[in-house]
Amino acid sequence: MAKNIYIGEISKNKEIQEDCFLMKVKVAASFETPLPGQFVMIRIAGLNDPFLSRPISIYSFSRRNNFCLIELLYRVVGKGTQIMAGLIEGSQVEINGPLGNGFEIDSVGKNVVFIAGGIGIAPMSLLIENLSRRFPSSLMTLYFGAQRETAVVGLDKPQKLCHDVNVCTDDGSLGEKNLVTQAFQKDMKKFLPANTSIYACGPRGMLLSLAKILNKGTFNCQVSLEERMACGTGACMGCAVAVKDKKNTLAYQRVCADGPVFNLRDIIWE
Amino acid sequence: MKSKTSPQIAVHLGRLKLKNPVMTASGTFGYGEEYADYVDLNRLGAVVVKGLSLKPRLGNPPPRIMETTGGMLNAVGLQNIGVDAFIEEKLPFLRKYDVAVIANIYGETYDEYKKVAKKLSAAKGVHALELNISCPNVKKGGVSFGSDPKVAARVTQAVKEEASLPVIVKLTPNVTDIAVIAQAVEKAGADAISLINTLTGMAVDLKTRKPYLRNITGGLSGPAIKPVALRMVWEVVKKVSVPVIGIGGIMTAEDALEFLILGAKAVQIGTANFINPHATMEVIEGIKDYLTANKIKDVNEIIGTFQP
Incomplete structure (x- = not known):
């Protein structure tokens, strides 16, 4: 009997890129500190349509004097996120979490490679933030891909914390015109499998192509x-x-x- | 402790005695563990566990669920760890609680139903069996046992021969006349009847023109089905004398009370658990509040008091 459903109050909910929103939710101080990769189930308090809660990974988390602030970076993809996007400051949401298992963090001293596609940057950003407390930025490399410049989000923290940030877009409107997985593949020989941990989050196609690239080697790769x-x-x-x-x-x-x-x-x- | 004026909410389903009329519905509460951090299991009328088969079942390939207006479709396909693993790995956890445990069972043959029933009857800590003859998402067994009165009666009888425990038979709404099936299983020895399981439904993705569910069809649950469930419970309580357990779209105490007033002796809360893990507790408290507000001392006083 430990877990509660938290009533969160939205303190900010703003479109920061095309169809991408950053929502900040205040919850009680008893909210458990999430691990990178964990998520929350969120629903609008008292509303039964849409019926189900939505799983959203945690983008950032901080403790204040007498409350916690959960940040969710989400893309509007359907009915649920559409309604979330319309919520104004002061609206209440029900939050169940943190849920699921976070990334396993390997020993210090390894190279860490992050591969993110689109909104998949959200859990990666929290992971990068978390790892930056233990790893020097010289060991951290990010490969990030999006369809186009207007879909590039969530790079604020990674750009400060990773020494190498490679941005790809499908149309070349920002960074390299390439697929993120191909950009990584091109650099792969820079990393030794025994000495590198890879973390990835993104659309199914991206993860599938990453699986093919890593299939023959011995790289350890965790995906969300x-x-x-x-x-x-x-x-x-x-x-x-x-x-x-x-x-x-x-x-x-x-x-x-x-x-x-x-x-x-x-x-x-x- | 509340004062002595707190209403009495225990109900008896034949031999099965429950602290209150609120159970969890099979397949929506895992093996109890999944919600033990949210809900004090001791306070439940009963925990009905995920359907168990003789051997572990893989379940259907994803996608398995889709949200719909006022509910959801699922085609999980009875993924479960099998009866032996349940007894060994899950039952010890449930035994720590002072709560009735009802094992929902499923078979592809009469013989499988019998074997599962026998194993669970011998296990310590199971208080009743619920026969799933109504799952719409599996190729064999499931609903095919529940849509023919003769077959439904035969599987009930087969399990009754093996089981020393009370046997509840869970009916499918995907039939022409549910009362006929209810009467058949009652005659075959069912100790209680629970209804309804999910209604078979579909959802189509306009972008791809494909079904949202890999299984194409799935079972509809949630508040969207409550009026259908109420109608079917009403049809059944008129025709049988064994206790009836009402299931279908219950989200609140008011929903549960509708079923009780119609004549259901107890209710099961299913899909509501997904969106509100405290739903069962809120329903129990809400029933008490209703009784108190209406100066009713015992929940049994309202069961079957429908005024058509």
């Missing part, structure tokens, strides 16, 4: 997945992902409770 969810707590079994289990056979695991962070090598792509 996204899936439609009903409960966010492991009960509904709705957010299944196909993985190889310990016996190397197909199993469906829950993105919410078994993830959202998985070892890229374990994911079965159909």
